[in-house]
Amino acid sequence: MKTQNYAAVLVASTVLITPACGRTVHHGLHSAGGHAEKLGLPPSPSTSATPPAGKAFVPAPVRATPQPHATQEDVVVHAFVLPNGVTRTAAGGGLMVNDSSPRARQFVTQDYIAKQPATANPEQLLQMQPGANVTMGDPFGFSVGRMTVRGLDIGEIGWLLDGMPFNNGAVYPNEIVDSANLTSIALTPGSVDFDIPTFGAAGGVVDMVFRDPSHKAGGFVNIGYGSYKYNNQFLRLESGDIGNTGLRGFFSFSHSHSDVWHGPGFNDRHHIDFKLVKDWENGSKSAFSVAWNHQTFMLDRWPTLGQWQQYGTKWTYDARFTPGTTTYWGVHQSMFDNVAVSAPQHIKLSHRLELVATPYFFHGGGASPGAALLNGSNLYSGNQQVTNVTLPLGNGTGTSSQNTVMYTPNVYDQYRTGANLSLNYTLGAHKLTLGYWYEYNNASTIGHVGYISQSGMPANTWASSGLLRLNNGPLYQSSNTLTLGQVNGLYVGDRASFLNDKLQIEGGFKEVMYTMRGYNQMPGAVYNRNVHYAIPLPTLAMRYNFNKEHQLYVNVGTNFLTPSSSQLFDVYSMTTGKKVQQGDTLLKPEYSIVEELGYRYQGPLLNASLTLFNYNFTNRQVSTTIVQNGAQVSQYINAGGQTTRGLDAQIGFRPWHHLRPYVSAEYLHATTDNDMVTSSGDLLPTAGKTAVRSPHVMVNAALDYDDGHFFGNISMHYVSSQYSTFMADQKMPGYVTSNMTLGYRFSSIGPAKSPTIQLNLVNLANNHYLGGVYSVQNNARATTGVRGTAIAASGQPTYLAGAGFAAIASWSTGF
Template sequence: MAAVNSVRRRRIRMRSLLRCSTGLACAASLVWAASSASAATKPDTSKQPHRVGHHPAQASGKNVPMKGAPSAVRHRPDHVESQGSEDVTVSISRHAREGGGGMMRVETAPHNVQTISKAYINMQSPTSTVLDLAKLSPSMNAINADSSGMQGGAIEIRSLTDLDMGLMLNGAPTTNANYINETADSEDVESVTVTPGSSSVDLPTTSAAAGVMDERTHTPDAKAGGMMDFSYGSNNLSREFVRLESGEIGNTGVRNYLSYSHTHARSWMGAGSNERHHIDYGLQKNWDNGSQNNFFMSWNYEDFTIDNYPTAAEFYDYKHTGNGYGRSAEPSNSNYWKNNIDHWNQLFISAPQHIVISRRVTFDLTPYFNLGRGWDGSPAGTSTAADGYVNYQGNAVAAGTPLTSYYQQNADTIVGATAKLGVDIDRHNHFFLGYWYENNDSTFSLPTSLTMANGANPSPNAQAYRLFTVGANGSLLPANTTIDGGYEIHSLFIGDTAKYLNDKLVVDAGFKYAMTNYWEKTNFNSGSGGVSGKSRLSENSTAPLPHLSIAYRFNDQHQIYVNAEGDFRQPDPTSLVGNSSGQLQKNQYSIKEEIGYRYNGPIVIADLSFFNYAITNRLLTTYVGANQTGLINAGNQTARGFDLQFSTHPWHHWAPFFGFEYLDAHMDSNVPYSYENAAGQTVNTYMHTKGKQAVMAPKVSASFNLAYDDSHFFGNVGIKYIGPQSVTMVGDERMPGFVSDSIAIGYHFRPFGFLKSPTFRLNFNNITGSIVRTLPKGIATNLNPTMLLDGTMSAAGSGAQFYVMPRFNMTGTVSTSF
């Protein structure tokens, strides 16, 4: 029996370090590139490290080091002037190393990297969540639940999910994909980097079997100003955004920004209204020796209608007859949208600190804090005489009275920090060691209240609607269950990056040892006579996590790499019990290998990687309704395949991108199954799942993006195909493949007055009007009765419930910087 736990799960996320280099050898050839780009609007390169794009003059593969450049310099100037008899000034766009309209970047890391940069982000609707921005990554099927960015969505990646990923924001853990819209506004996101199947030992994450998705937020501008935009679109969408920049304050090296957005929209399916308020704040302090202090904070508040997720039958009824499965506008209906509301506040803080102690020694400290509070309400049927409910005055509640049940998050808190000391031992080796600590505590309640007379759910704290039962001594006991689940992690890590053969050979080796204590405490009170009780479970675990990556660069254009890692995922603290016998859930452990080839040419960028996963104690999520999930241990699993990325640098303003993945994932174990026989005895047996295609593991996925930008007109066309996939463990229910599509078109007007970049753009999604399922909300063991290993037939299962692609929608946006 799957243990029920909240869908609000937190996973530690990862940050990626991007490196680049340059030299004077290509300076002359870049004069042409700089002059030809002078007609275009140049970005503020003070935000980015100096980067040099590939050019035919670099084909020799020679790099001439800059004379007199100190080895400790980390940020090079944006303009390079020769000291000889003539002056040559070179201006380099930060997009010079990008291809595919911002869908791919020149990389040298010894593992697969998929980066979406600002060139692509700026073409998308401001309502886009990070899932919208990353949806064309070849390794991921990233989907959204709605068309307005008010909710998050889900991810499947290499037969795993976002619960197996490190979802990071500026080096700190964020919420899971279902609520990832709470982290940052898209205008404040500089890049999204996906490293499928790979993480670094110095990152605060253990659950990274599927890799890491890392958001990087806006760097405060050096000059005072700001930007604003206004959007209007389908489903009564309206959105306003403004960001104010302080610029550098005096000569202190301090700069900061503050942004605010407000969004309102109605549900795309059925009745319902949604509203969101969001604030981002960023601060940066630069020091002359290369040290840097950063601070980022976001606050998110929203009320939105909890979606219905249809079964296959409900979906086909909608597709063939138009009968919607969404919420009702009728107050007397048990599916009334005002009795299905999510009310939530989220506060996120990260503060990465980089301290240069000397030319050889650095220290990095990244503290973070994440706090969520709020509640979900949903109908709980009507009261009966057997419930024994009374109101706060002790008066009995009449049978047939409508009730509302809640998931009330009293506190969902993550506090943690990573500390790392780095030392350049010699010219070949950079050594580091560090410590990571995190405390995660989630206290939530499951109260029941009276429904308001108008059919809406009241606040669970509203005294007039609270329900009680009468205790043995006549006292009133709240009709409530309170659960406190959490964990504490202590982790040590150590690593070394070695470079040899003129830095052509790079070896990254590291080891992390994680020690975790996690717990669940339950207090419950229910039923006639005020039956109450308590339970407590706890568990300690340790996990060795080795990492090894090797890369060899033949020249500036050709590179091969191999990567091997170990990762583990512990069960959510509120899902410690995995079956009716009370046995504790086991940790999921993964061993991964990857080998790849990368080509960084003057026109083409390409990356081909082959991967293999061996997963033990695969943890799968089931959906049980009302924003609640369960957890199943599916035994062992194997996944292998390859990823291909291909793009070009801009050619006559055009830049295509193509991504492809082949995945062969299958289950290696039969799943335990229990049933009650005719004699009333519990029989433990197994379902036939060994050798079946793994759930949520489409064999083929492909993505295509074609971008155009001539500095005035711009736009792109994005298409994604996801192949058929199994959604039950015995394979008796499948989801067919589907295609998603989007178009963006816009125009940059010339500056006038204080408006520096007036822009108008239109974004269209699902332009073909497809009615398709995009991802299971949660998998199931089976749909139909199936033969068990003991020769008996199982009962019919519930099957899966699904996300459905929102219907055709359009957003228009006007924006400008000032």
């Protein structure tokens, strides 16, 4: 049988595949291109060989031959990559890879991704990593869950897609990308590289790597059906090499739909991914990618602990509308459109000098839902009562002819554009970097009031029509704010390699200057508030290889997080005209120092790693959610100082009789360092209390089997209890979930390459559990302050219900 030749990384008997084109693998180097090579990952399936018809995609016998100038980890092998990117060789079933960076990094590759539900989002796919505490909001990946890393919330995690930052403060992983188009997802849970275009990443960085288009024309299709009327259709088309232009591209489209797994409502998603690559003769590489998403998903009705204990999974929005209520499902659907465009460039200017540039653009807009009961005498805009408006009183939606239920969405519109530019110069053992990151952000939020029908459905859930107008024509507004943000980041660094690459030292310094200008159009509000931050962010890291199997690494880094831009603005109640939030420019940013000490073993039978970590925070920003004028708004609470310590551990086996076990665990000890100031002026005795959203123990275990035809995976995820108040007077219980995958790959039939059937079972035991803390509180019970003052309970925390059981059957094939 004729096959193409491929280069790969082989540590002893392990095969990690990449195209054989004279390149070597450079571990731990950060650049816009060459992600697979630098991480020791399998390549995109774009480079996989195609077996003759009638043959299965089973790797051929491997014959390893050292390259003349190869390092101890570089060899040549002959093997296949399946059409969906599976290699059958990755340690731990695709949950570990070989890595030589001086930081803790945790990977998920297509060996694992392809065996999960097709709609699983990047957040869910990280669930088995030791530092990731992931709440699955639904079995399929449509809705908003929650992820913390070492007790730090998703707002403190930087999210990158091919070098483009997807957030600086908020991100929704269900809206980013189709997982079938990813080569890998890498979580760096501690300090991050100095040239990463993000700040506020004390929780680390999630780096999603788009697959490269194939050199051969073809494609991939996946169709799935399952519980709760779930259905998914995915199609990817590959152009192959376009003549002698050096261009190749892919285009994919998917549509997914399901009913809500508990309660009424539905989720619907349309998504497009596109990537075009240009290979230059001197080894330079240019890319252009687009990710577009159009989505409707149900927001959960987040229960308090008492509501969960009484109602369990039946605590949902109402299936039928009752006049006078605001809990009908139809007014709690979130709508959002977004498009992200990036153009990563890796240009070799000379043998020593290269330019790495990633210009990007993002636009997103949609409606955050809500509802309110209004009457003709209690409508305000800012601090002014609105009288020149006619409410639809007596239309059957209220409790009497004097009131009516109205839809109260917040309509968001955001533009972000920027570029991360760096020059890298190789001078002997040193790689010197000088870079600049710029970003401009324009984000507006307008609170509207919309009509609903007698059945309870809004006239337009996107709030693009059917809105309340004043008698003289303009739209009524309960809020109207504009935030203009500007980031200027300058960085310089050196990556040095000594002793034949046994010793790697990285040092860098980044100065981030961030300006937010807030404009508030509401009557009575302060029109303009501005804040400016200039934060130094030094980093230092070192890795030493004792031999080809044993590594030690140590690093120290810094991060900061600004308060939410929404806290710049005065907010008034739409029903009383009273100020419910005082805007502030004196809120302090969070600053943190993180240290790691780690060990890796990468041998012929298994990979293993152990990382000790320590964080020190000042002005710790803890995210929570409040309701303003009927709509959900995210804000931060300043929790003062915090100390976080713990360890992460992983072990993943290479194939043994087609089996690949995997185990990971984390121990976390996070405590608040000081007492918290309350509105009464007294102090809550929070010093020494366990921090919120910080489970002490998490354990994951998985077993993967894959013989080329039959394959399967079973996994278990355990999270211990975690507190939801700063006083540690309420906590959610721990929980266990398990998932299973079963499948079979057929031999190729004509143009169908490795047709596959697959069954995914989510939450096998159908456990009903609380999966995460949604909103936190100071104290859930009345207490006595440090100075002897009686302090009432600040409120009850709310929680996220973990996803219930679901079964998904799918069929896929390459062509």
